[in-house]
Amino acid sequence: MSVTKHRDKDIGFVEIDNPPVNAIGQAVRQGLLDAVRWAEQERLTRVILTGHGRAFAAGADAREFDGAPIEPHLPDVLNAIETSDVPWVAAINGVALGGGAEIAMACRMRIIAPGAQIGLPEVTLGVIPGAGGTVRLPRLVGLSDALEIITTGKPLVAADALRTGLVHAVEDDPVDAALAIPGETLACIVPTRELPAPKTDISLIAAAREKVAAKSRGQVAALRAIDVIEHGLDKPFGQALSMERAVFLELRSGEQARALRHVFFAERAAKAPDWLRSDPAEIARVAVVGGGTMGAGIAYALSNAGLTVTLVETDAEGAARATDNVARIIETSLGRGLIDRAGADDRRRRIGVTDDYSAAGGARLAIEAAFESMDVKRAVFARLSEALPSDAILATNTSYLDIDEIAASLPDPTRVLGLHFFAPAHIMKLLEIVRGAKTSDAALATGFALAKRLRKVPVLAGVCDGFIGNRILSRYREAADTLLIDGSTPSAVDAAMVEFGYAMGPYEAQDLSGLEIAHANRRRQDATRDPQRRYVPIADRLVALGRLGKKTGAGWYRYSDTGTRIEDPIVTDIVLAEARSAGVSRTVFSAEDIRDRLVLAMINEACDILHEGIAQSAADIDLVTVFGYGFPRWRGGLLHHADTLGAAEIVRRLGALSLEDPVAWKISPVLLECANDNLELAKWTRAPR
Numbered sequence: 001m002s003v004t005k006h007r008d009k010d011i012g013f014v015e016i017d018n019p020p021v022n023a024i025g026q027a028v029r030q031g032l033l034d035a036v037r038w039a040e041q042e043r044l045t046r047v048i049l050t051g052h053g054r055a056f057a058a059g060a061d062a063r064e065f066d067g068a069p070i071e072p073h074l075p076d077v078l079n080a081i082e083t084s085d086v087p088w089v090a091a092i093n094g095v096a097l098g099g100g101a102e103i104a105m106a107c108r109m110r111i112i113a114p115g116a117q118i119g120l121p122e123v124t125l126g127v128i129p130g131a132g133g134t135v136r137l138p139r140l141v142g143l144s145d146a147l148e149i150i151t152t153g154k155p156l157v158a159a160d161a162l163r164t165g166l167v168h169a170v171e172d173d174p175v176d177a178a179l180a181i182p183g184e185t186l187a188c189i190v191p192t193r194e195l196p197a198p199k200t201d202i203s204l205i206a207a208a209r210e211k212v213a214a215k216s217r218g219q220v221a222a223l224r225a226i227d228v229i230e231h232g233l234d235k236p237f238g239q240a241l242s243m244e245r246a247v248f249l250e251l252r253s254g255e256q257a258r259a260l261r262h263v264f265f266a267e268r269a270a271k272a273p274d275w276l277r278s279d280p281a282e283i284a285r286v287a288v289v290g291g292g293t294m295g296a297g298i299a300y301a302l303s304n305a306g307l308t309v310t311l312v313e314t315d316a317e318g319a320a321r322a323t324d325n326v327a328r329i330i331e332t333s334l335g336r337g338l339i340d341r342a343g344a345d346d347r348r349r350r351i352g353v354t355d356d357y358s359a360a361g362g363a364r365l366a367i368e369a370a371f372e373s374m375d376v377k378r379a380v381f382a383r384l385s386e387a388l389p390s391d392a393i394l395a396t397n398t399s400y401l402d403i404d405e406i407a408a409s410l411p412d413p414t415r416v417l418g419l420h421f422f423a424p425a426h427i428m429k430l431l432e433i434v435r436g437a438k439t440s441d442a443a444l445a446t447g448f449a450l451a452k453r454l455r456k457v458p459v460l461a462g463v464c465d466g467f468i469g470n471r472i473l474s475r476y477r478e479a480a481d482t483l484l485i486d487g488s489t490p491s492a493v494d495a496a497m498v499e500f501g502y503a504m505g506p507y508e509a510q511d512l513s514g515l516e517i518a519h520a521n522r523r524r525q526d527a528t529r530d531p532q533r534r535y536v537p538i539a540d541r542l543v544a545l546g547r548l549g550k551k552t553g554a555g556w557y558r559y560s561d562t563g564t565r566i567e568d569p570i571v572t573d574i575v576l577a578e579a580r581s582a583g584v585s586r587t588v589f590s591a592e593d594i595r596d597r598l599v600l601a602m603i604n605e606a607c608d609i610l611h612e613g614i615a616q617s618a619a620d621i622d623l624v625t626v627f628g629y630g631f632p633r634w635r636g637g638l639l640h641h642a643d644t645l646g647a648a649e650i651v652r653r654l655g656a657l658s659l660e661d662p663v664a665w666k667i668s669p670v671l672l673e674c675a676n677d678n679l680e681l682a683k684w685t686r687a688p689r
C-alpha cells in the first residue's frame with residue numbers, strides 16, 4: 001500500500017507509505033486522491049496526514065521524470081486536498097521535500113516534529129517546484145524568504161520553518177498535536193490559495209536574480225524559478241499554477257534536469273556497490289599518519305563521524321604542528337557554525353596527537369597521509385604493520401604513488417588499499433578507494449563502509465599514475481599548457497572554462513593549490529614519459545622562479561596585497577620565449593576552441609581509464625569529476641556530458657586534432673567502439689555484450 005487510511009470516530013488518518021523515503025509516485029498520488037474522496041464521503045471532520053517511517057515525503061518520484069507525466073498529476077491532487085470540505089492537517093514527522101512540502105502547503109495546517117525538515121530542493125534536480133510551490137510559498141512566508149528557499153533549494157529545520165511562517169507549530173508528536181487542535185481553530189484557517197500574494201518588489205527580485213546569476217554559471221532552474229515567482233505574484237491563483245506547471249514540465253524533460261538526476265542517482269548507487277560481498281571491519285579507532293593539512297583534515301573528518309583518532313607524527317615538533325592544524329580546522333568549523341562549542345570539545349577529545357606509533361595500537365584502520373615519497377610511505381607502512389593488530393586495514397592517501405609497491409614490502413599486502421581524500425578532506429565529498437593487485441574484498445568493504453560513515457561519495461579506482469581523477473587532471477593541464485604555448489593565455493583559458501561551468505579555470509586553480517606538487521610529479525614522470533610526447537615546460541619555468549601560486553604572491557598570475565589576480569607580463573614573456581625555442585608559430589584560439597580541446601582531452605583520457613579497467617563505469621568517472629574536480633554538476637559529469645555530444649561526434653573532432661598531434665590525441669578504443677556501435681559511453685562494458 002502506498003497510502004493507508006483509517007478513521008477513528010470522525011477523524012481520518014492518512015499515511016504515505018512508500019519506503020524508503022515516501023517518494024510521491026503515481027500510486028501515492030492516486031492513494032491521496034482516493035483519500036480525499038473517502039474523507040468527504042465519510043463526512044469526516046478532519047484528516048491528519050503523515051508519513052510512514054523516517055520521511056513525511058521526499059518529493060515527486062524522480063524516477064518517473066524520464067517518462068511522460070502520469071495521471072493523477074500532483075497539482076490536481078493538491079487542489080483536491082486544498083479545496084475539500086474536510087480540512088487536512090499535515091503532521092510532518094520527517095523530511096518534507098519538493099512535492100512533499102507542496103502537499104503540506106496545500107493542507108490547512110502544518111505541524112512539524114523538531115527533527116524534521118521542510119524545503120523545496122527542486123532546483124538541485126534542475127527543475128522548479130511543479131505542484132504549486134512557487135505560488136503557495138510566497139503567500140505563506142513572503143517574497144524574500146520564498147525567493148531564498150526556492151532558489152537555494154536548502155531545506156529549513158523545524159525552528160526556521162516556524163520562524164518564517166511555513167508551519168504553524170513545532171511539536172514532539174505532530175499527530176497528537178494535530179488531534180488536539182480545536183475544531184473552531186481549524187475552521188478559522190483559510191486555505192493557502194485564499195491568502196493574498198505578496199506585492200511585487202522589483203528590487204528584491206533583481207537582487208535575487210543577481211545573486212543566483214553569480215552562482216549558477218550556466219544552470220538555468222533557479223533563474224527560471226525567479227521568473228515564475230515574479231510572474232505569478234499578480235496573476236490569479238489558477239493562472240499562476242498553470243504557468244508554473246508549464247515551466248516545470250519544460251525543465252523536467254530538459255538536458256540539465258536529466259544530467260542532475262543522473263548525478264543524484266549515481267551518487268546513491270555508488271554507496272552500495274552490488275559487487276561487494278565482504279563484511280567491513282568494525283572500526284571505532286583510526287590511526288592517521290601525518291598531521292599536515294591533509295592528515296589533519298582527514299582526522300577531523302573521522303572525528304566528525306564519531307570515530308576516535310590517533311594522529312601520528314614523526315617527532316614532537318611535527319606533533320605540535322599537527323595539533324595546531326587540527327585546532328585551526330576545529331576553530332574554523334566553529335566560526336562557520338558547522339559545529340557548536342560542545343561539538344568542538346568532542347572533536348578535541350576524539351583526536352589525540354602523538355609521535356609514538358604504539359599509541360595507535362588499538363586502531364583497526366590506519367590512513368597514511370605522509371609526504372609523497374615512496375621511501376617515506378614504505379617506512380610508515382612498516383611501522384604501522386608492527387604497531388597495529390595483524391588484521392588492521394592499512395590505507396594510503398597517496399595521490400599518485402604505486403600502491404602495489406607500497407604493499408609489496410609488507411608480510412600481508414591484502415590489507416593495503418588506497419583511500420584518496422580530496423582537500424579539504426572534511427569538506428570534499430569524493431573518496432577514491434584504490435584497489436591494489438592484492439587488496440582483499442574485506443579491505444575494500446571497510447573503505448566503502450568508512451565512506452558511508454563519513455557521508456562521502458566512494459568510487460573504486462585501480463592502480464595507475466593519478467588513479468582516476470588526477471590522471472584526468474594531468475591530461476587537462478597538459479592540454480591547457482599546449483594551448484598556451486600554441487597561442488593562448490592563462491586568462492583566456494580560465495575564462496573559457498568558467499564559461500563552461502567550472503568555478504575557476506585550470507590556471508587560477510593551480511595558483512590556489514600551489515604549483516609544486518604537480519612539478520614534483522612531472523619530475524617523477526620524467527623517466528617514463530613517452531619521448532614522442534610533446535612536453536611544455538612553462539610551469540617548470542615558473543616553479544624555477546619560485547612562483548608557486550597565490551601563497552608566494554605569484555604563479556600563473558600575480559596577486560596584489562589584497563589577493564586580486566593580475567595578468568603578469570613575465571608569464572607572457574616566458575610563454576613567448578618557450579614558443580620561440582620550440583619553433584611554434586602561435587595562433588589564435590577562440591573560447592570555443594579552448595573548451596573543446598580541454599573537454600575532449602579529458603573525455604579521451606577518461607575513456608582510456610575505462611578501457612584499462614581503472615574505473616568501473618562511466619558513471620563513476622562522472623562522480624569523480626563532479627565531486628572531486630568541480631566539473632559542472634548540471635552537465636552530469638564528464639562522460640554524461642560526452643554522451644550528450646555523442647561518441648561519433650567526439651571521434652570526428654578528435655580525428656581532426658590528431659592530425660596536429662597524433663600522440664597526444666590518440667583516440668581511445670572505447671570511443672571508437674562506441675562510435676562504431678552507436679553506443680552511449682554510459683552503457684559501455686568490457687564484458688561481451
Ligand code: 3H9
Pocket residue numbers: 020021023055058059060061062063074075095097098099100102121122124125128129130131133265268269
Ligand atoms: C519534486 O518534488 C517536484 C515537485 O515539485 C513537482 C511534482 C509535480 N525520487 O538519499 P538517500 C531514493 S522533485 C526517487 O540515500 P538519505 C534514493 O534514490 C523532488 N527516489 O537517503 C535512494 O534509493 P536507493 C524533490 C528517491 O536518508 C533512497 O531513496 N525532492 C527520491 O540520505 C534513499 O535515499 C528532492 O530533491 C526521489 N525524490 O536522504 C529530495 N529521494 O535506496 C531528494 C530519495 O535505491 N532526496 N530517493 O539508493 C533527498 O534529498 C534524500 O534522498 C533524502 C533522504 C533527504 C530524502
